[in-house]
Amino acid sequence: MPEELVAVYADPDEALRVVLALRDRGVAGAQVSSPAAFPVVHEVEHTGHSRTLGWFALGGGLTGLGCAAALQVVTSRSLGLVVGGKPIVAWTAFGVVMFELTMLFAGATNFLALVLLSALARRRVARAVRDQVSSERIVVVVPLGGLDPQRRAAARGVLGDGLAEALP
Amino acid sequence: MTEASLAQIENDTVATMAGTTWRWWLGLAAAVSMVALGGWAWSTMLRQGLGITGLDEPVMWGALITTFVFFIGVSHSGTLVSAILFFTRSPLRAAIGRSAEAMTVFTILTAGLYPIVHIGRSWLFFYVLPYPNQRQLWMNFRSPLTWDVFAITSYVSVSALFLYMGMLPDLALLARRVRGWRRPLYRVLTLGFAGTDGEWRLFEKAYPIFAGVVIPLAVSVHSVVSWDFAMTLMPGWHSAIFAPYFVAGAIFSGIAVAVLLLSALRRGYRLQRYITAEHFDLLAKLLLAMSLVMTFVYATEFFMAFFRGSEAEAQLFRWRATGTYAPIFWGVVGCNSVAPLALFWSRVRRNLPALIVISALVTVGMWFERFLFIVTTLAHNYVAQNWGNYVPTLRESLICVGGLGWFLMLFLLFVKLFPCMAISESMQSRHAADAAAGAATPEASHA
Numbered sequence: 024m025p026e027e028l029v030a031v032y033a034d035p036d037e038a039l040r041v042v043l044a045l046r047d048r049g050v051a052g053a054q055v056s057s058p059a060a061f062p063v064v065h066e067v068e069h070t071g072h073s074r075t076l077g078w079f080a081l082g083g084g085l086t087g088l089g090c091a092a093a094l095q096v097v098t099s100r101s102l103g104l105v106v107g108g109k110p111i112v113a114w115t116a117f118g119v120v121m122f123e124l125t126m127l128f129a130g131a132t133n134f135l136a137l138v139l140l141s142a143l144a145r146r147r148v149a150r151a152v153r154d155q156v157s158s159e160r161i162v163v164v165v166p167l168g169g170l171d172p173q174r175r176a177a178a179r180g181v182l183g184d185g186l187a188e189a190l191p
Numbered sequence: 192m193t194e195a196s197l198a199q200i201e202n203d204t205v206a207t208m209a210g211t212t213w214r215w216w217l218g219l220a221a222a223v224s225m226v227a228l229g230g231w232a233w234s235t236m237l238r239q240g241l242g243i244t245g246l247d248e249p250v251m252w253g254a255l256i257t258t259f260v261f262f263i264g265v266s267h268s269g270t271l272v273s274a275i276l277f278f279t280r281s282p283l284r285a286a287i288g289r290s291a292e293a294m295t296v297f298t299i300l301t302a303g304l305y306p307i308v309h310i311g312r313s314w315l316f317f318y319v320l321p322y323p324n325q326r327q328l329w330m331n332f333r334s335p336l337t338w339d340v341f342a343i344t345s346y347v348s349v350s351a352l353f354l355y356m357g358m359l360p361d362l363a364l365l366a367r368r369v370r371g372w373r374r375p376l377y378r379v380l381t382l383g384f385a386g387t388d389g390e391w392r393l394f395e396k397a398y399p400i401f402a403g404v405v406i407p408l409a410v411s412v413h414s415v416v417s418w419d420f421a422m423t424l425m426p427g428w429h430s431a432i433f434a435p436y437f438v439a440g441a442i443f444s445g446i447a448v449a450v451l452l453l454s455a456l457r458r459g460y461r462l463q464r465y466i467t468a469e470h471f472d473l474l475a476k477l478l479l480a481m482s483l484v485m486t487f488v489y490a491t492e493f494f495m496a497f498f499r500g501s502e503a504e505a506q507l508f509r510w511r512a513t514g515t516y517a518p519i520f521w522g523v524v525g526c527n528s529v530a531p532l533a534l535f536w537s538r539v540r541r542n543l544p545a546l547i548v549i550s551a552l553v554t555v556g557m558w559f560e561r562f563l564f565i566v567t568t569l570a571h572n573y574v575a576q577n578w579g580n581y582v583p584t585l586r587e588s589l590i591c592v593g594g595l596g597w598f599l600m601l602f603l604l605f606v607k608l609f610p611c612m613a614i615s616e617s618m619q620s621r622h623a624a625d626a627a628a629g630a631a632t633p634e635a636s637h638a
Contacts, residue, residue: 035197035622036626054387054388054389055387055388056385056386056387056388057386057388057391058197058201058360058363058364058386058614058615058618059197059360059386059615059616059618059619059622060391060394060395060615060619061618061619061622062626064388064391064392065392067388074396076393076396076397076400077396077400080400080404094321095332098321098329098332099332102329104329104331106333109333113332113333116332116333117332119335119338119341119342119411119415120332120337120338120341122407122411123338123341123342123344123345123408123411123415124341124345126345126349126404126407126408126411127344127345127348127349127408129400129404130348130349130352130353130401130404130405130408131348131349131352133397133400133401133404134352134356134397134401136397137356137393137394137397138382138383140393141382141383141384141389141390141393141394142383144387144389144390144392144393145383145384145385145387145389145390147387147389148385148387153385153386153387154367154385156363156364156367156385156386157201157364157367157368158197158198158200158201158364158614158618159197159198
């Protein structure tokens with residue numbers, strides 16, 4: 024298990040001050056788990072895949088578009104529909120279903136991507152630490168690996184009383 | 192009323208799920224009774240056929256299709272308004288977004304029942320689904336009725352996912368807090384969401400994308416429902432204005448129903464601290480704006496009917512206002528165009544009982560408005576020898592009442608099982624408001 028310091032704060036602003044102070048003292052890699060997207064969660068460094076979500080949604084949307092087009096064109100051609108002289112492949116009419124499935128697939132893919140990438144993202148934080156989060160408990164984790172003794176001491180000093188609040 | 196602390200927001204929301212009041216039981220009993228009545232009426236229809244309804248040539252779409260269109264309309268505004276409020280960073284969203292999204296999901300689930308009921312042989316509804324079959328029948332992708340199937344299925348799926356996605360942070364909080372059978376349920380439903388910074392970063396990217404998907408989908412679904420009518424050549428229906436007219440009407444009726452639901456939640460669970468008079472004031476202004484839009488649309492329809500020179504169309508609109516259904520027509524004008532004008536006065540907007548009465552009038556008015564344009568066109572079509580009237584039978588009306596009960600039952604069960612307010616988002620809003628207030632004070636600026 025990696026060596027780390029865990030501190031808990033009730034006030035989102037205090038957690039933010041701690042994270043900023045850690046950064047000022049050259050202590051990098053702090054992680055925050057929070058019940059809401061308070062400003063403190065935006066202040067920590069990120070190495071996640073958040074930019075890829077849009078690409079997933081785009082890919083899903085294009086897949087939906089393709090599926091809708093294929094469904095309508097292929098079945099209309101193969102089933103010998105009576106269309107009274109109108110075009111068998113009627114893109115204007117098919118556009119509605121294509122739009123609906125584009126949106127459906129884009130939304131569903133976006134959600135699936137969120138679930139999968141979130142599962143990857145939260146692996147950085149131990150389960151015992153994640154379970155400490157509540158409406159009045161914002162958890163700040165400082166990995167100590169690679170920190171020299173001086174920075175370790177600085178980190179302990181910055182985390183202060185929050186260290187005592189963390190559950191064993 | 193003092194502002195709530197972050198923990199109190201969670202406590203108050205959990206209290207809505209934990210405590211079961213007599214009002215909730217009364218509401219559930221009323222809803223279940225309505226479902227039972229509607230279910231009985233539908234069962235007689237399944238055994239005896241569509242003959243138990245008032246449907247007959249030339250009016251083959253009546254109260255059931257009216258209820259379908261009405262519920263689709265109500266469903267429209269929940270998710271749409273919630274998504275728009277998200278993009279505009281409105282303070283309304285934290286208070287009303289969750290209930291509005293739940294309203295959308297349950298109304299569209301209710302709406303989807305009515306075409307199935309209306310076809311009579313409900314057990315054959317799967318004929319409209321695209322799958323390889325041995326009947327040598329295939330759905331017609333040129334038909335707006337087929338578009339409906341895709342539009343409604345997509346909308347209910349995306350709306351349900353939107354509601355669920357927004358609840359993930361709250362479910363994570365609840366999974367750690369509650370005991371008993373709810374705990375494993377919420378643990379499963381969180382899908383592992385724990386609130387780490389990486390997850391929040393992803394969540395804050397995914398949610399706007401999803402909201403961006405929801406808005407055009409919401410507009411499209413009601414446009415598609417309007418095309419069920421507008422793509423025909425019937426007088427009163429074949430109009431280019433129908434899609435925006437339906438969308439406006441949908442938002443109008445949805446806001447009215449949202450006011451009714453929110454006022455019930457506020458009273459029933461003592462949520463005055465969260466669903467405030469300012470929120471109702473904003474909703475009332477929105478209701479008033481949509482009422483003016485609807486009045487403009489009604490006037491445009493009449494103007495175009497007389498201006499464009501189609502005798503059948505002009506005669507139909509004249510008949511709507513003066514014929515058999517004239518009391519309904521003027522009732523609709525009174526409910527949808529006249530009554531909401533009272534909202535120009537801030538005293539009325541801030542008077543909750545008055546706002547509830549106006550919202551109830553709008554809700555009833557919008558159902559009858561749908562009824563009016565569906566039935567009168569069919570009753571007074573191009574062929575004078577084929578004119579006739581339609582009155583729904585008691586059993587047909589009971590099926591409609593059953594739908595209302597079904598929606599209310601689902602909503603009441605939802606507020607008992609899941610947080611009716613967005614806990615995480617409310618905490619975020621509260622913190623942002625406190626920070627803004629702190630920054631505004633001179634002491635804080637000095638510090």
